[in-house]
Amino acid sequence: MSREKNEEEMRLDPWGVSFVKDYNRLMEEFGIKSIKPLVDIFPQAHRLLRRGIIFGHRDVEIILDAIKKGEEYAVMSGIKPSGDFHLGSKLTAEELIFFQKLSPKAMAFYAIADLEAYADNKIPLSESYKIAVSNVMDLLALGLDPKRVYVYKQSEEIRVLRLAFIFSRGVTYNMMEAIYGEKPFGLYFSALVQAGDILMPQLEDFGGPKPTVVPVGADQDPHIRLTRDLARKYQQDFGFVIPAATFHKLMRDLTGQLKMSKRNPMGMLVLTDPIDVTREKVMNAFTGGRATAEEQRRLGGEPEKCAIFYELLTVHFLEDDQRLEKIYWECKTGERLCGECKKEAWSIIKEWLIKHQEKREKMKDLAITLLEQHTLT
Amino acid sequence: MSREKNEEEMRLDPWGVSFVKDYNRLMEEFGIKSIKPLVDIFPQAHRLLRRGIIFGHRDVEIILDAIKKGEEYAVMSGIKPSGDFHLGSKLTAEELIFFQKLSPKAMAFYAIADLEAYADNKIPLSESYKIAVSNVMDLLALGLDPKRVYVYKQSEEIRVLRLAFIFSRGVTYNMMEAIYGEKPFGLYFSALVQAGDILMPQLEDFGGPKPTVVPVGADQDPHIRLTRDLARKYQQDFGFVIPAATFHKLMRDLTGQLKMSKRNPMGMLVLTDPIDVTREKVMNAFTGGRATAEEQRRLGGEPEKCAIFYELLTVHFLEDDQRLEKIYWECKTGERLCGECKKEAWSIIKEWLIKHQEKREKMKDLAITLLEQHTLT
Numbered sequence: 001m002s003r004e005k006n007e008e009e010m011r012l013d014p015w016g017v018s019f020v021k022d023y024n025r026l027m028e029e030f031g032i033k034s035i036k037p038l039v040d041i042f043p044q045a046h047r048l049l050r051r052g053i054i055f056g057h058r059d060v061e062i063i064l065d066a067i068k069k070g071e072e073y074a075v076m077s078g079i080k081p082s083g084d085f086h087l088g089s090k091l092t093a094e095e096l097i098f099f100q101k102l103s104p105k106a107m108a109f110y111a112i113a114d115l116e117a118y119a120d121n122k123i124p125l126s127e128s129y130k131i132a133v134s135n136v137m138d139l140l141a142l143g144l145d146p147k148r149v150y151v152y153k154q155s156e157e158i159r160v161l162r163l164a165f166i167f168s169r170g171v172t173y174n175m176m177e178a179i180y181g182e183k184p185f186g187l188y189f190s191a192l193v194q195a196g197d198i199l200m201p202q203l204e205d206f207g208g209p210k211p212t213v214v215p216v217g218a219d220q221d222p223h224i225r226l227t228r229d230l231a232r233k234y235q236q237d238f239g240f241v242i243p244a245a246t247f248h249k250l251m252r253d254l255t256g257q258l259k260m261s262k263r264n265p266m267g268m269l270v271l272t273d274p275i276d277v278t279r280e281k282v283m284n285a286f287t288g289g290r291a292t293a294e295e296q297r298r299l300g301g302e303p304e305k306c307a308i309f310y311e312l313l314t315v316h317f318l319e320d321d322q323r324l325e326k327i328y329w330e331c332k333t334g335e336r337l338c339g340e341c342k343k344e345a346w347s348i349i350k351e352w353l354i355k356h357q358e359k360r361e362k363m364k365d366l367a368i369t370l371l372e373q374h375t376l377t
Numbered sequence: 378m379s380r381e382k383n384e385e386e387m388r389l390d391p392w393g394v395s396f397v398k399d400y401n402r403l404m405e406e407f408g409i410k411s412i413k414p415l416v417d418i419f420p421q422a423h424r425l426l427r428r429g430i431i432f433g434h435r436d437v438e439i440i441l442d443a444i445k446k447g448e449e450y451a452v453m454s455g456i457k458p459s460g461d462f463h464l465g466s467k468l469t470a471e472e473l474i475f476f477q478k479l480s481p482k483a484m485a486f487y488a489i490a491d492l493e494a495y496a497d498n499k500i501p502l503s504e505s506y507k508i509a510v511s512n513v514m515d516l517l518a519l520g521l522d523p524k525r526v527y528v529y530k531q532s533e534e535i536r537v538l539r540l541a542f543i544f545s546r547g548v549t550y551n552m553m554e555a556i557y558g559e560k561p562f563g564l565y566f567s568a569l570v571q572a573g574d575i576l577m578p579q580l581e582d583f584g585g586p587k588p589t590v591v592p593v594g595a596d597q598d599p600h601i602r603l604t605r606d607l608a609r610k611y612q613q614d615f616g617f618v619i620p621a622a623t624f625h626k627l628m629r630d631l632t633g634q635l636k637m638s639k640r641n642p643m644g645m646l647v648l649t650d651p652i653d654v655t656r657e658k659v660m661n662a663f664t665g666g667r668a669t670a671e672e673q674r675r676l677g678g679e680p681e682k683c684a685i686f687y688e689l690l691t692v693h694f695l696e697d698d699q700r701l702e703k704i705y706w707e708c709k710t711g712e713r714l715c716g717e718c719k720k721e722a723w724s725i726i727k728e729w730l731i732k733h734q735e736k737r738e739k740m741k742d743l744a745i746t747l748l749e750q751h752t753l754t
Contacts, residue, residue, distance in 0.1 A: 164538075193542065
C-alpha cells in the first residue's frame, strides 16, 4: 500500500481495491444503518449476523415486515462466472440462501454475469457457462432451495438488458461520477445492468413490485445507491419498491491482502480445490502470532488480525459460538500457539470441505436444469 | 433559423436538426465517396440512384462484388415505431427493398426500435407493437420480399443488446464526443445499440461475417462511422466485414422546413392518412413559384426549390424520367404555373396512394407473422 492509501480512511470501488478503516464512519457518511438493533427480530440469526460480519443495512425492515406478514419478497445476488467458488462467492451465496430460507414466500434470484466475464476477462460465453454450472452446484450444495430460485445468464436475460437500456436515459455523467468516481463508459453501463438485475424481480413477469433485498459487501454500496436512485426515478413507470440491502465487512485474503486476486492464488481458498492444495493454503495463512513462541506465551496472540481465526473460523467454518470464543481467549491469553491452532482449524475446515465437495458432486444435473430452464432460443 | 445556423455549412446530428449546404464538401470532409461512377455497375438503377438522391457511399463496392459473385450479403435498416410511415420512412424502406431485390442472395434485416420509442417518446411497448404492425404493412406493400427478411423488435432481440453491452467497453467518452458532439449518456448508449443492429447480421446465428450495406440519410453518417470503428475494433473477436453504407440527401418537409416534425403535420405526408387529408397537404405544399402569374410566365419557376417538384415528384412519386424532365422545363421556362402543376402532381400521387393503401390493407396478417415469428417467450 502506498502512503496515500494508508492515509485514506475508506474507499468503496466495486471494480477496484476497497477498504474501510472504521465501519461506523462508513455508516455515518453514506447513511447505512447498523443492523445490530434488528438482529433479534430476524426469525433466525445467521452466524454472519450474530458475529457482526453483516454490520449494516438499508431498509431491511421492509423484508422483516414481509416475513412477519407472510408476504412475498425477493432476494437477489449473482456472480461473475470467471472461476470456481471461493470464500467471497460462498459468503454472498450463504446470505442469499439465508434470506431465501427465512420465509416460504421468499423468491431468490441469481444472476450469472457472463457478459461481464466476457467483457472483463475475455471468457467466451460457452466457457463461462461451464463455470456457471460449477458455481450453481456450489450454491445448491450450500443449501439453496431449487424450487424458489430463478437462475439466469445475463447474456440471455433480455429483461435485464432492456431495463439497463431504459435506465441509460435516466442517468447523467455527473450522477455516475458522483457515485463511482471517474470510470470508463463501459463500467458505467455495467452498473446500469446491475441495477437491471436488482430491479428485474419487480417486473410484472415475476409478479410485480415487491420488497427486495440485496446482500452485498460494503464495496458494492455504490451499486445499491445507484439502483435505489433509479428505482425512485422510475417508480411512476414501474411501481418499484426501493430495494433494501445488507452489507458485510470486507475480507482480506489469507495472506492478509486487501483484495482477493487470482494473481495471488495462495490467498484464495477455492471450494473445488483438491483437499491437499487447500491444506497448504490454510497452513500458510497469515496469523496473529508473535515473533517467537516465548513472546506469544507472554503477550498472547492477536486473533483480530489472524486469517485463521477471523476469515476462516469466524466468518466461514466454525458455527459453534462457544468453541469460537474458547479459541479466541486461548489465543488472546497465550495459551494457544499458531501451530496447534492451525491444525485444529484445518480439521474443522477439512471436514466441512469434504462434506461440501461430496454434496456438490451430486448437484450437476440439477444445476444444469436450473441454468437451462431459462435459456431463450 | 438563427444567424449562426445560417453561417454553419453543415450539421449531421442523428438526433437533431441536420443540414448540408454542399454535398461535395460533406463527402470531402468525411471521406464519403460519390456513387455516380458506380451507378451503371448496379444491376438496376433505382430512381433514387439515377436522380442523384442517393449521392454517396462508403465501400458499397463490397455489395456490388457480392452481387457479381452470387455471394450472400445483408442489407439493414429500421424504424422507430413512433407513428405511421411518412415519406422519410418510405425512402429508407425503398432503399432496403432495392438492395434486397438486387440479388437472390440478399438478406434484409429490419429493426423495430421500440426501446427507442419508449425512451424518446414514452410509447409503451404494447403501443409501439401496433405501430410496428402498420409499418411492416407498408414495407410489404412497397415490395419487401417476406421470405428474405428478418424483422425484429429491439426489445426482444437479445443479440443486439448483447453486442451493445460488449461495444460499451470498446468506446471512450472522447471517441463518442468526437463523433456525435456532447450528448447525454443514454444517446451514446443508443448509438451502440444501433451499431449492434448493423453488425448483428454478421453473427454466427445468421451465417457469420458477410458484406452488409446500410442505406441511410446523410444525417446518420455518425452512426455509420461509429459502427465501422467498432467493426474494426472487434474484427478479431467476431470476424466482422466493415459494413458499407449508401447516403441519400436530406429532405425538407412539404412546407420547406429542414426537419420533418410531428409538430408540423402539414409538412409530413403520412401514407395511411385519408386521401383528402393528403390532398390538402399537397395543395398547400411549398413551391418554387413566383409572386404573381405574370412574373412566373416571364422569369419561369424554380423547380429546385419546389417541394412538389423535388420532394414529391422527383424523390417519391414520378417514376417516368421523361415526364419528370418535361415538367422541369415547363416550370423553368414559365410555361407551367403552380396551380395546374399541383393538380397534375396530385393526380399522380393520388393514384400511387390509393394503390398503396389497397395493397397494404392486405398485408396485416403477413406483417403480424413477420413480427411474431421472432418473439422470444
